[in-house]
Amino acid sequence: METNELQAIKVIAFDADDTLWVNETIFTYTQERFIEVLAPYVDSQTLEAKLYEIELRNLSLFGYGIKGFILSMIETAIELTTGKISGQEVQQIINLGKVMLDHPVEVLPNVQETLEKLQDKYTLILITKGDLFDQESKIARSGLGDYFSKLEILSEKNEEAYQRVLKRNNIAVEEFLMVGNSLKSDVLPVCNLGARAIYIPFHTTWVHEQVNLDKDHQLTYVELPDISLLPKYLNL
Amino acid sequence: METNELQAIKVIAFDADDTLWVNETIFTYTQERFIEVLAPYVDSQTLEAKLYEIELRNLSLFGYGIKGFILSMIETAIELTTGKISGQEVQQIINLGKVMLDHPVEVLPNVQETLEKLQDKYTLILITKGDLFDQESKIARSGLGDYFSKLEILSEKNEEAYQRVLKRNNIAVEEFLMVGNSLKSDVLPVCNLGARAIYIPFHTTWVHEQVNLDKDHQLTYVELPDISLLPKYLNL
Known part of the structure; x- marks a missing residue:
């Protein structure tokens, strides 16, 4: 990706389960x-x-x-x-x-340090799927809540849902970067909207979240093996 | 309430369950x-x-x-x-x-007509409690979704939660009117913030939602027996 494209990014959205903390x-x-x-x-x-x-x-x-x-x-x-x-x-x-x-929320390695580095330059938001009550409880127990200016809980993470998130937060497509562990929920719908996504695989993925990619899709996102590489990717 | 106070109202928020449709x-x-x-x-x-x-x-x-x-x-x-x-x-x-x-959503009498009358002059939003997935599904099935510009699903309807809703939507206290069937969840926390609330009782209220009022509280909200009286109350 060219540097000037990266410089347009203002908002970094993170998936939560298996991206910031252990879930699966x-x-x-x-x-x-x-x-x-x-x-x-x-x-x-x-x-x-x-x-x-x-x-x-x-x-x-x-x-x-x-x-x-x-x-x-x-x-x-x-x-x-x-x-x-x-x-x-x-x-x-x-x-x-x-x-x-009631399980303690186990924050993944390097997450806190990475959010710490990103928080000054970017608006960080959380975009998760699932049960409102469960997710709010997990955010509170993770201790990461203060890094995020907004929590978006979607019942389904598809293109329409991401489009609504961008619209209601006044975020332009080129300003948005999504980071998550699920190609199906975090990466592909975002790429299909023309926005950027970073895929950080988690060692276990629910069968329902596994998708096959065609060549076009594979060109549109970047895979990082660990969240700690994100600031470097963004030239921070 | 004086007319000039009523004229400040810009946003009317409705509870959903047992205010717009049958739930209890x-x-x-x-x-x-x-x-x-x-x-x-x-x-x-x-x-x-x-x-x-x-x-x-x-x-x-x-x-x-x-x-x-x-x-x-x-x-x-x-x-x-x-x-x-x-x-x-x-x-x-x-x-x-x-x-x-999977139950069909049974919209309460006069709800649609009332929303129809209010929608041009006011921004209408929905503020509900409960499960995101259930509530989105009910809104879709109710056919009322288009009247509302925003859906806020809260895990608990207390003062802090309402304050966050006002803040993130840039709504001043005097611009806000909450309408609902629960004194505990829809009326008292809103009144305690200094905003206005209309209490429209539903015939059944869950025991957990029943509260005793002190005199101070009783002075701060208006009770209407039916939602159809809302436009008249607002001098529409």
Whole structure:
């Protein structure tokens, strides 16, 4: 990217889950405990496949977030045990979800230092998906809230949603840079609008977030292996 | 209120649930079906008391909204049946919640006509509490979305939250009028900020939303029996 293009950037928007702090790991951990609870009834492969099927089936009703995930785990358990799961076991599943909701927010390495470096030159905003209550709680617990001048929680991170964010914050396309770990949610819709995006992969990505890229798409974003490289990329 | 004070009003904010469309009725209906599901185990009074206790206990983890309500119903059922509830019965409870999530949005009488009258002179915004995904879905299904220039979904409707709404939308206190059915969430925090509020009671109010008023508070807001009286109140 040319230097003068980079100089137009005024607003850097960050995804939160798995970009600023650990999220998917907590889902993975919970899923392992869920497999243990259901071990008397069903093997792990069958359970994971059914859970994914039910999560997708419920997405239009539940949206993203932990509460919907808990309900999908319960439904999966009932369906795969043909209703034989006990009340105590259902409570164990709910308790797994409560542990998730109350889990300490583990900020990823180099995040705080990077935000510290960027905050003077750029307006930093957070753009996340999911449950308002969960996300506000996580931002508060992360201790990173003060770096961000705005929190945008979207029910779906698609082109239309990003366009609305730009419009309501009076941000021109060339002034905007999105940083996130999901090609599907953070990178591609932003690139499709003609804005810039930085892809910082997280080691685990939910199956639903994996996408295949065509050559055109691959040209429009930059991948950085670590958030600490962002200031250097921006010539700071 | 004096006419010149009314003339300062530029922005009218509406609560959504039970102000623009029916909400609490759907919770009440669901609660009745929930009592039926649990009838083999427990009487309705014990069930309602326990559900309320568990809802409050879970509020700090779950926030407001239907998904948290479903989880609280399941926990109540497990606790009151000492785990004897069957998987099929848990699924029945989840299904009651899914019906709620998918329920057609029933716009209250006179709402559309009133918004129609107000929209030219005032900026109308929506300020709701609860789950982002649920609320966006309800706004879309209500057909009222086009009347509102902004949707603010708050995790808690308290003074601080309203202050942030005014600040980020550049609304002065004297320019703001809040309209809603909950004294606790829509009226008192707004009045405490020195802004105006209109209280339009809905026939059912959740126990948690009922508050006692002192005399000072009673002086600061106006109660209208129906939303259709709002334009007249504003001298339109």
